[in-house]
Amino acid sequence: xxxxxxxxxxxxxQKKSLKKVENxxxxxxxSSEFLSSENRSYEVIDNDNGVLYKNLxxxxxxxxxxxxxxxxxxxxxxxxxxxxxxxxxxxxxELSIINELKKQSSEIIxxxxxxxxxxxxxxxxxxxxxxxxxxxxxxxxxxxxxxxKGVDICILDTGIELSHPDFSGREIxxxxxxxxxxxxxxxxxxxxxxxxxxxxxxxLDNGKRYGIAKDANLKIAKVLSDSGRGTTSSVIDAIDWAIxxxxxxxxxxxxxxxxxxxxxxxxxxxxxxxxxxxNCIIIAAAGNDSSRPSLPKPVSSPANTSSIxxxxxxxxxxxxxxxxxxxxxxxxxGSVNICAPGVDIISTYxxxxxxxxxxxxxxxxxxxxxxxxxxxxxxxxxxxxxxxAKEIWxxxxxxxxxIEGLKYRDIGSGLIQA
Numbered sequence: 522x523x524x525x526x527x528x529x530x531x532x533x534x535q536k537k538s539l540k541k542v543e544n545x546x547x548x549x550x551x552s553s554e555f556l557s558s559e560n561r562s563y564e565v566i567d568n569d570n571g572v573l574y575k576n577l578x579x580x581x582x583x584x585x586x587x588x589x590x591x592x593x594x595x596x597x598x599x600x601x602x603x604x605x606x607x608x609x610x611x612x613x614x615e616l617s618i619i620n621e622l623k624k625q626s627s628e629i630i631x632x633x634x635x636x637x638x639x640x641x642x643x644x645x646x647x648x649x650x651x652x653x654x655x656x657x658x659x660x661x662x663x664x665x666x667x668x669x670k671g672v673d674i675c676i677l678d679t680g681i682e683l684s685h686p687d688f689s690g691r692e693i694x695x696x697x698x699x700x701x702x703x704x705x706x707x708x709x710x711x712x713x714x715x716x717x718x719x720x721x722x723x724x725l726d727n728g729k730r731y732g733i734a735k736d737a738n739l740k741i742a743k744v745l746s747d748s749g750r751g752t753t754s755s756v757i758d759a760i761d762w763a764i765x766x767x768x769x770x771x772x773x774x775x776x777x778x779x780x781x782x783x784x785x786x787x788x789x790x791x792x793x794x795x796x797x798x799x800n801c802i803i804i805a806a807a808g809n810d811s812s813r814p815s816l817p818k819p820v821s822s823p824a825n826t827s828s829i830x831x832x833x834x835x836x837x838x839x840x841x842x843x844x845x846x847x848x849x850x851x852x853x854x855g856s857v858n859i860c861a862p863g864v865d866i867i868s869t870y871x872x873x874x875x876x877x878x879x880x881x882x883x884x885x886x887x888x889x890x891x892x893x894x895x896x897x898x899x900x901x902x903x904x905x906x907x908x909x910a911k912e913i914w915x916x917x918x919x920x921x922x923x924i925e926g927l928k929y930r931d932i933g934s935g936l937i938q939a
Contacts, residue, residue: 526566526607527590528753529580530791531600534573538600545593545601546571548582553761562758563700574761577795579788581607581754603787608822610756612679612711612749613776613806614886615640615844620749640885641875654731655837656718656862656893662733665939669734669899671906673768674719676892677759677775678712680704680743682871685713686880687721688739695741696762698755704743710870711749714884715774716741717869719892720899724867724881731868731881733896740768745775753788756823760792764799769902769910771801772895773829774888776808776821783819784853785826793828802910804830804895806887807857809844817847817931825855830914833932834863834890839924841931845887848930859921860932861897863890897937 531538539550548571556562562572562581571582593601611617619637623630653662683693683705695704707713720739721732742759745751756775763771779785796803808821824831834842842864848856866889870882894917901913908916921935 525585526581526583526752526754527585527604528607528757528788529582529590529601530603530788531578531580532602533600534575534578539573541599542580542601545596545599546582546585546589550580553758553765558696562754563698566754572758574757576761576764576799577757577792579757579792581757605786605788607753608777610745610751610775610777612709612745613774613809613821613888614711614884615809617749618809618844652729654729654867656866657730657733659839659862660893660897660937661939665900667900667903669720669737669896670903671738672734672770672899672902673738673740673766674734674770674772674895674899675740675742675763675768676712676716676719677742677744677756677771677773678715679709679745679747679749680707680712681716681741682707682710682713685869685871686725687717687869691739693739693741695743696759697743698758699743699746699751702743702747704741707871708747708873709745709749710873710875710882711745711774711888712741712743714868714870714882715772715888715892718866718889719772719896721869726881733893734899737896737899740766751775757792760796760803764796764801769801770895770898771796771803772892773803773805773823774886774891776806776824776887778808778810778821779819779825779855781819781849782853783850785855786822789823790826790828793823793826797828797910800910802830802898802914804832804891804898806891807831807833808846809886811844811846813841813843813845817849819849820846820855820857825850830858830894831856831933832887832891832894833857833860834887835860835924835932835936836864837862841927842885844885845931848933851930857931857933859894859918859934859937861890861893861937863887894937897939900939
């Protein structure tokens with residue numbers, strides 16, 4: 522049986538308070554400052570041991586009695602203010618939706634196989650004579666003098682294929698938060714694709730530019746397994762690590778669907794706010810659950826919290842992508858903040874079963890829109906090194922370009938601009 526994990530938000534982390542939590546929950550708490558590459562949270566957390574992510578004031582515990590946690594929240598004498606069950610996140614691209622559909626619906630299995638085949642075999646858009654991919658042109662990249670130099674962008678995803686020629690010779694730091702899988706290999710391909718959009722440069726095969734912040738310091742946190750799945754605790758673990766490392770931009774191309782009128786998780790609301798206090802901005806995919814135009818769905822978690830920037834996707838015709846989620850729960854924080862290109866985006870990709878002969882591949886999803894925004898944030902941070910994360914966020918929204926005919930609920934302040 523899978524063990525149930527709970528994520529617990531604490532009001533404070535004083536020794537006395539932590540003692541109370543240990544007594545009440547009958548666990549021993551280890552602080553994340555004592556974790557290392559030899560001593561990792563997924564090896565520590567069990568029935569008797571929890572891990573406290575010290576930058577976030579968030580505790581992860583296993584196999585708790587839910588009633589015990591409920592009574593702990595009601596008891597004002599301890600610092601527990603909120604808890605939630607661990608949820609699963611998925612890489613936010615078209616194929617991961619298909620995998621979910623497959624699992625749920627045997628009667629439409631043939632339709633799915635057909636669609637999957639189309640996405641995998643979709644030809645790369647024809648080479649044009651212009652030296653920028655369409656997404657970079659849409660962001661007005663040709664007029665930017667900045668390259669993200671000196672700014673740390675951390676991609677929280679399936680890892681990176683470090684052997685890819687576009688990353689050779691680059692100093693890339695990374696850490697895996699998935700047991701038994703290493704951060705510098707990426708059989709999935711999703712993380713490598715996102716890393717290329719945010720911080721790649723020029724295609725070796727045709728000299729076209731596809732990446733945004735080529736001189737940024739690229740950091741990798743493997744929070745999704747090779748199959749593209751991860752959990753709340755691996756994501757929290759990685760965010761805590763990234764804040765300790767003082768990375769400025771965290772790019773999360775991952776999403777967990779929510780229902781209409783669902784409240785955002787106070788957990789991620791807290792995590793986003795505490796990251797911002799540490800001068801770090803979290804940018805997340807709005808998710809791909811919609812079937813437009815008839816059926817838009819609400820912004821996924823964790824992008825649906827007001828302290829995390831939610832990114833919607835547009836296509837090359839400047840229309841909202843058919844899968845991109847919408848700000849249908851704005852009263853509770855579930856808004857789209859900004860949009861970026863997310864359809865037929867070419868970027869770095871490992872040579873694997875889907876992509877046998879090429880170092881590049883076209884993918885679609887709010888997953889692809891998110892690293893466009895993360896790369897742009899690095900350009901802003903290079904240009905305004907004194908501005909705190911909150912002001913950089915405001916600047917991006919102020920400079921964004923509204924798109925005629927598109928609603929605020931779909932694209933927020935508009936298309937991010939260089």
